Amino acid sequence: MKNTVLVLHSSSDLYGASRSLIRSVVGLKEKGYSPIVALSSEGPLSDAIRKEGIEVKIIRLGIIRRKYFNFSGLINRAKYLYRASSALLALVNERNIKLIYTNTTAVWIGAWVAKKKNIKHIWHVREIIETPIWFKNFIERYITYTGDLALCVSQAVIENMKPNVPSYMMKLVYNGINYLPFKEATYDLKDELGIPQDTILIGMIARVHFWKGQSYFLDVAKALAHRHDHLHFVMVGDAFEGYEYLYDEIKDKVKANxxxxxxxxLGYRTDIPNIMSGLDIFMLPSILPDPLPTTVLEAMAAGKPVVATAHGGATEMVLDGETGYLVPWDEAENASLAFDTLITDPSRRLAMGQAGQERVIEHFSIDAYVENMGKVFREFIGEK
Known part of the structure; x- marks a missing residue:
């Protein structure tokens, strides 16, 4: 009988962490395990997982978000956490589950259930939490108390969790991607947008959130537009639930700039390989450290130079001056200067893009990721 692994995730979108989850559960299935994925709601992710022949359970997991950091919000979360614990405990008993894998620190209930049932639990830490300090300390101690292992997507994540999480508990496993769809895509995004082919297209892809840097991206765009005429800027991504108001702020900022x-x-798009293939330059403008942004790997796989803010996992992905540039996250004018050579020199764009593509193929392949994840699960389930 296959070993059954209960997998928990915080959303049903198809952004970076969700796409990585698909790769994880497909890899588990290929390695002979039987994953069951628990999500709070139906959505593109649940559809994609079922298409892979993997079981999905819809259970309101009581996801922890900053918007619940108030009295009524905490009461709300307590109610759903209680209900989720009952549903997960029943599932663990019914399916004889021996391992729970939680794909984000925004889902707490799986770790609690594992502790209660005295079964093994793996955290996959895809966040860098800096503030508020009380919350950072709490979640890191909760990880230590409830986890047997904390998989970390970058060295930046590991450094951020010291000293609350002991070093022996943390293991670095870089995300991997299937680079072929990005390497092979050929899409005329400029034609879609109705702009001249000699326009330099600079883009970002991220869910709309205050720390993802949409506002900073527009400040950089303003500085560049003052120096260069033939530029156009593309933003892709919808808003986190509760942050829809940021769309209005973005519209106001576009006008003000x-x-x-x-x-x-362009809002929410699923054809990310097409978007990447149509860009000339990709920017990661996060104003807080992004643990290991998948979009950077995807842009590199598409052969695009990447300009990224110099903190978080981007510093482990982008080779400054070779595959792109690392720039300040709080000085838009200064950050904009890194684009000038890329805008005026097509050969520089091509050389950096090719170097980035080679780096993804060598260090961030899906095969290496699946093999590393399979090894982790074999060790924890006790197989040779």
Whole structure:
């Protein structure tokens, strides 16, 4: 009988962490395990997982978000955490589950259930939490108390969790991607947007959130538009639930920065390989450390130079001056200077893009990721 692994995740979107989850559970299935994925709601992710022949359970998991950091919010979370614990305990008993794998620190209930049932639990830490300090300390101690292992997506994540999480508990496992769809895509995004082919297209892809840097991206765009005429800027991504108001702020900022005719906000898209193939330059403008942004790997796989803010996992992905540039996250004018050579020199864009593509193939392949994850699970289930 196959070993059954209960997998918990915080959303049903198809952004970076969710796409990585698909790779994880497909890899588990290929290695002979039987994953059951628990999500709070139906959505693109649940559809994608079922298409892989993997079972999905819809259980409101009581996901922890900053918007619940108030009295009524905590009461709300307590109610759903109680209900989720009952449902998960029943599932663990019914399916004889011996291992729970939680794909994000925003889901707490799986760790509690594992502790209660005295079964093994793996955290996959995809976040860098800096503030508030009380919350950072709490979640890191909770990880230590409830986990047998904390898989970390970058060295930046490991450094951030010291000293609350002991070193022996943490293991670095870089995300891997299937680079072929990005390497092979050929899409004329400029034609879709109705702009001249000699326009330099600079883009970002991220869920709309205050720390993802959409506002900073527009500040950089403003500085660049003052120096260069043939530019257009693309933003892709919808808002986190509860942050829809940021869309209005983005629209206001586009107008205030004089970029009305130079910015296209495409919202939620699923054809990310097409978007990446149509760009000339990709930017990661996160104003807080991003643990290991998948979009950077995807842009590199598409052969695009990457300009990324110099903190978090980006510093482990982008080779400054070789595959792109690392820039300040709080000085838009200064950050914009890194684009000048890429804008004016097509050969520089091509060389950096090729170097980035080679780096992804060598260090961030899906095969290496699946093999590493399979080894982790074999060790914890006790197989040779």
């Amino acid at each position: 004089g970029l009305t005719d130079k910015v296209s906000n």
